[in-house]
Amino acid sequence: xxxxxEAFDGHDTFYFCYDADTTRRLPNVYLVPNxxxxxxxxxxxxxxxxxxxxxERPDMVVSTGAEIAIPVxxxxxxxxxxxxxxxxxxxxTHPSVTxxxxxxxxxxxxVQWPELLKAYGPRAIFRGSLIDEDAPIPNDRSAEKRLKVSxxxxxxxxxxxxxxxxxxxxxxxxxxxxxxxxxxxxxxxxEKLSPNEVVRLLAQQRPDVVCFSVTTPxxxxxxxxxxxxxxxxxxxxxxxGGPHATVLPDDFLNxxxxxxxxxxxxxxxxGELIERIIEGGTSExxxxxxxxxxxxxxxxxxxxxxxxxxxxxxxxxxxxxxxxYGSLARRHDLSLPITTSRxxxxxxxxxxxGVYGRKLRMRTPEQVxxxxxxxxxxxxxxxxxxxxxxxxxxxxxxxxxxxxxIERGLDRVPWSTTNGIRVDNATxxxxxxxxxAGCYRVxxxxxxxxxxxxxSLHKNITLxxxxxxxxxxxxxxxEVGGYxxxxxxxxxxxxxxxxxxxxxxxNLDYAQFSIATPYPGTEMFEQISKNGKLWINSWxxxxxxxxxxxxxxxxxxxxxxxxxxxxxxxxxxxxxYALRQLRELFTWTGFxxxxxxxxxLIKLAVLGGRRKVSLxxxxxRADV
Amino acid sequence: xIYVTVGTMFLDFxxxxxxxxxxxxxxxxxxxxxxxxxxxxxxxxxxxxFKPRDEIMDIQREARLVVCHAGxxxxxxxxxxLRPMLVVPRLKKFNEHMTDHQLDVARAVEKRGWGRMILxxxxxxxxxxxxxxxxxxxxPAKHRLIVAVRDTIDRVAARx
Numbered sequence: 001x002x003x004x005x006e007a008f009d010g011h012d013t014f015y016f017c018y019d020a021d022t023t024r025r026l027p028n029v030y031l032v033p034n035x036x037x038x039x040x041x042x043x044x045x046x047x048x049x050x051x052x053x054x055x056e057r058p059d060m061v062v063s064t065g066a067e068i069a070i071p072v073x074x075x076x077x078x079x080x081x082x083x084x085x086x087x088x089x090x091x092x093t094h095p096s097v098t099x100x101x102x103x104x105x106x107x108x109x110x111v112q113w114p115e116l117l118k119a120y121g122p123r124a125i126f127r128g129s130l131i132d133e134d135a136p137i138p139n140d141r142s143a144e145k146r147l148k149v150s151x152x153x154x155x156x157x158x159x160x161x162x163x164x165x166x167x168x169x170x171x172x173x174x175x176x177x178x179x180x181x182x183x184x185x186x187x188x189x190x191e192k193l194s195p196n197e198v199v200r201l202l203a204q205q206r207p208d209v210v211c212f213s214v215t216t217p218x219x220x221x222x223x224x225x226x227x228x229x230x231x232x233x234x235x236x237x238x239x240x241g242g243p244h245a246t247v248l249p250d251d252f253l254n255x256x257x258x259x260x261x262x263x264x265x266x267x268x269x270x271g272e273l274i275e276r277i278i279e280g281g282t283s284e285x286x287x288x289x290x291x292x293x294x295x296x297x298x299x300x301x302x303x304x305x306x307x308x309x310x311x312x313x314x315x316x317x318x319x320x321x322x323x324x325y326g327s328l329a330r331r332h333d334l335s336l337p338i339t340t341s342r343x344x345x346x347x348x349x350x351x352x353x354g355v356y357g358r359k360l361r362m363r364t365p366e367q368v369x370x371x372x373x374x375x376x377x378x379x380x381x382x383x384x385x386x387x388x389x390x391x392x393x394x395x396x397x398x399x400x401x402x403x404x405x406i407e408r409g410l411d412r413v414p415w416s417t418t419n420g421i422r423v424d425n426a427t428x429x430x431x432x433x434x435x436x437a438g439c440y441r442v443x444x445x446x447x448x449x450x451x452x453x454x455x456s457l458h459k460n461i462t463l464x465x466x467x468x469x470x471x472x473x474x475x476x477x478x479e480v481g482g483y484x485x486x487x488x489x490x491x492x493x494x495x496x497x498x499x500x501x502x503x504x505x506x507n508l509d510y511a512q513f514s515i516a517t518p519y520p521g522t523e524m525f526e527q528i529s530k531n532g533k534l535w536i537n538s539w540x541x542x543x544x545x546x547x548x549x550x551x552x553x554x555x556x557x558x559x560x561x562x563x564x565x566x567x568x569x570x571x572x573x574x575x576x577y578a579l580r581q582l583r584e585l586f587t588w589t590g591f592x593x594x595x596x597x598x599x600x601l602i603k604l605a606v607l608g609g610r611r612k613v614s615l616x617x618x619x620x621r622a623d624v
Numbered sequence: 625x626i627y628v629t630v631g632t633m634f635l636d637f638x639x640x641x642x643x644x645x646x647x648x649x650x651x652x653x654x655x656x657x658x659x660x661x662x663x664x665x666x667x668x669x670x671x672x673x674f675k676p677r678d679e680i681m682d683i684q685r686e687a688r689l690v691v692c693h694a695g696x697x698x699x700x701x702x703x704x705x706l707r708p709m710l711v712v713p714r715l716k717k718f719n720e721h722m723t724d725h726q727l728d729v730a731r732a733v734e735k736r737g738w739g740r741m742i743l744x745x746x747x748x749x750x751x752x753x754x755x756x757x758x759x760x761x762x763x764p765a766k767h768r769l770i771v772a773v774r775d776t777i778d779r780v781a782a783r784x
Contacts, residue, residue, distance in 0.1 A: 084773060092731070115732065128770070
């Protein structure tokens with residue numbers, strides 16, 4: 001405990017521990033006799049702790065064991081006081097009795113050896129240790145030179161926010177750690193923090209640098225937070241990255257709010273930038289960086305995409321609030337994503353390619369399965385999600401990955417391809433191999449049931465290919481989900497009906513309908529800018545779910561919204577569909593997911609997640 | 625000089641103490657044994673039950689080899705001075721400890737290249753002649769854990 005003293009700097013502390021020579025010397029200490037497994041002493045300690053807590057009114061409890069933690073944490077739970085439990089260093093592979101209890105009772109549960117993670121489960125975290133070493137940090141530095149960096153994922157204030165682990169930020173977090181930074185992550189989406197609450201948290205963290213990962217709908221809330229951060233007595237350096245920052249860097253830099261924008265694939269750029277910030281010097285020559293000098297914005301040349309995945313450290317998920325991630329679309333509460341390739345060579349009009357580009361860069365099967373194995377062991381995962389845009393572009397590579405998964409016994413951990421694989425990159429043999437390797441569900445990007453619309457999206461697939469892929473995947477024993485978009489450019493109500501009917505006819509297990517949304521930097525955005533009207537008041541409105549956001553023909557945004565609700569009703573509220581889901585209700589997770597999913601679907605279908613869109617001022621590109 | 629430590633455990637560890645005594649007798653090398661709360665004492669070695677930590681660390685710095693039970697505190701002390709280390713886990717079946725968790729610690733020590741695990745006492749004489757290599761450096765990831773705890777504290781403070 002004393003080794004952790006530094007963590008309590010600036011806060012009042014008191015100790016509660018067994019009476020011993022070493023503990024007698026502690027300041028503000030409550031000493032009790034060793035209780036071991038004596039039930040009378042245990043009850044006495046409950047009473048003692050209760051009295052002490054009433055007097056001291058602690059805001060938080062940290063314990064390193066052993067059984068003395070039990071009465072303390074029990075009383076803390078009763079008082080609603082957050083608790084942190086750090087498992088004793090002597091437990092390497094076998095849980096302690098106290099640890100088993102604390103796993104469920106404590107709010108945060110840390111182990112000091114990675115070997116112990118598996119024995120406890122996904123709630124246990126290995127993030128540093130008083131004993132064990134970590135992977136060496138290539139650019140480590142002394143305490144006074146370490147930068148404190150907070151990585152912020154701003155929240156969408158109203159729309160259905162993401163509950164997915166943010167992959168891009170996790171890679172960046174690792175890069176920052178490799179450069180010897182103290183990294184903290186604030187994921188406002190899953191932590192349910194408003195912009196003001198994020199600011200309050202950052203005021204406590206007092207970071208030197210704050211990095212934002214910004215997609216277009218998050219722009220207003222990012223700027224809101226940034227503005228407040230700059231009023232701090234020592235304002236942090238602000239860096240923005242992500243899709244929106246890549247397309248419109250000037251929006252971040254022009255009023256002098258942000259110091260830097262990292263454009264495109266950010267790993268190398270942010271690494272070089274951090275070195276410059278620490279060592280001093282100008283930002284000239286850092287490719288992919290936009291910055292401010294004497295009130296002028298300077299855009300350094302683009303950085304070429306990195307061709308080698310091996311140069312990036314694995315995403316460090318231990319920094320993220322893992323307990324809070326979950327998806328109704330998966331079997332288990334926690335699944336972490338893996339990226340086996342970056343970039344996509346196809347030219348779909350709705351897809352933004354500014355960050356990872358159109359050049360497909362694939363990791364070798366060995367590299368992929370090495371990380372897969374690490375993920376499963378390090379985070380005690382029960383499920384993995386493959387996040388690629390085109391996992392099976394190179395079918396022999398996909399087959400080799402499946403083969404390696406089986407060889408290393410990883411086929412016991414279920415996985416799915418959540419971002420969809422292309423129906424034209426699929427063979428019956430691949431589906432069978434995926435099934436054998438533990439895959440339980442594939443998603444396909446289908447987009448529409450009308451060939452003309454698919455063609456206009458430059459999706460470059462045929463309805464025939466869709467039917468073939470869905471049939472073969474089902475034959476291989478995989479569940480099949482389909483992604484559809486409604487309200488595409490030039491789409492009529494008859495077309496939307498056809499898409500809904502197509503989804504039904506394919507006999508899919510899941511269908512995700514979304515409303516076509518033109519994000520800046522996509523071809524679709526250019527089309528709307530030229531020949532349509534964007535019905536938004538602020539970038540935030542792009543994340544709307546209940547209604548369309550543009551018109552480029554006869555169909556109004558309201559009609560698109562109606563068809564969106566109709567699609568959900570027709571697909572999910574079928575007796576046949578409900579029956580098929582019945583068997584899922586027999587597991588607790590299945591039951592919980594189905595109940596939550598039903599509620600979400602009802603909300604979407606009936607209320608439509610409607611957001612008031614002011615139709616009086618169409619096509620206004622507001623800044624906030 | 626070889627330093628041997630059995631920690632602060634209340635159970636005896638005669639297996640290690642008697643074998644080291646034998647080695648001291650056979651080789652004539654100076655062996656110092658910390659015997660703790662145990663009741664087995666060597667005849668051919670210097671021995672003591674407890675000493676202040678800084679004195680212990682001085683002895684360890686002088687030693688060409690440390691033979692220790694697989695208690696986490698003892699292991700950390702050896703790592704702090706970076707000396708060749710043989711770890712001998714106290715086992716439940718010999719009534720040396722209440723659980724076999726020291727076996728896990730010893731395995732972890734060996735896996736990380738911090739020292740060598742000795743299960744069979746007959747391996748001990750040879751292991752003392754050819755001690756295992758010392759790791760180039762030892763730097764526990766303590767700072768990371770401090771940042772993690774600090775992070776939780778900040779979250780609580782921000783909510784107030």
